Amino acid sequence: MLAKRILTATGAVAVMGLALAAYAADSGPHDKAIKARQAMFQTYNFNLGILGAMAKGKMEYNADLAAESAANLNAAANFGQSAYWPVGSDSATLGKERTRALPALWENYADVGEKAKALTDATAILNVEAGKSLEALQGAMGAAGKSCKGCHDDYRAKKN
Ligand code: HEC
Structure with a gap:
């Protein structure tokens, strides 16, 4: 009985050790800031994706959703990011x-500031245009897409 209890306790400690190891492997310096900025980029991507699908005719144009997605994108593009890019991350x-x-x-x-400004300029225009008509949305898409690529080309590592 005692042996069993000791075994159980040892097992529990081992499991805790594993859990801690998994946590340690999954966490490192600046993880929170990195997650926050990646979530911001996912927000860009999700909203730009909706607008892109409408612009290309893969999704039916919906003025309200277009306006909302452009407003979301523009809001996220204007996040203050002072704490998002710690040195060493x-x-x-x-x-x-x-x-x-x-x-x-x-x-x-x-230069990064200029690329970020290209994004906020483009999303400000999208924010005005996207809800007007499909043609207005299409006219404003190019600059937004280019502003993403412009920064990724120089400052984002390729996946592989
Ligand atoms: C000023 C530079 C800059 C601009 C502008 C920019 N990005 Fe990025 N983006 C980056 C960097 C740097 C990363 C890598 C971030 C990291 O992994 O810590 C990134 C990562 C991403 C990711 C991957 C996020 C993840 O979960 O790992 C997506 C998606 C993305 N960007 C989409 C966009 C879209 C869409 C736009 C335009 C609407 C855009 N980005 C504009 C610099 C930029």
């Missing part, structure tokens, strides 16, 4: 599986 320091943010981003703040 780059792909060279932490590995590409944790973050795809290239170290170059921390070395070129002025």
Whole structure:
């Protein structure tokens, strides 16, 4: 009985150890900031995806949803990001599986700022145009898509 209890207790400790190890493997410096910025980018992607599907005729144009998605995108594009990019949270320091943010981003703040401004300029226009008509949405899509790519080309590591 006692042996069984000891075994059970040992088992519990072992399980806890495993759980802790899993937690440690899944957490590292700057994980919260990295998750927050990746969630922000997913928000960009989701809303731009809806607008893109409508613009390409893969989804029926809906003025209300287009306006809402453009407003969401524009709001997310205007997030203050002072705490989102701590020094040392780059792909060279932490590995590409944790973050795809290239170290170059921390070395070129002025250029990154311009690329971010290209995004906020484009999403401001989308925000005005998207709910007017399909043609207006289509006319405003190009600049937004280009602003994403413009930054990814220089500051986001390729997946493989
Ligand atoms: C100013 C630079 C910049 C702009 C503008 C930008 N991105 Fe990114 N994006 C990045 C960087 C850097 C990463 C890598 C972040 C990381 O892994 O820590 C990234 C990552 C992503 C990811 C992957 C997120 C994840 O879950 O790992 C998506 C999706 C994405 N961006 C979509 C977009 C879309 C859509 C736009 C335009 C509406 C956009 N981005 C505009 C720099 C930018």
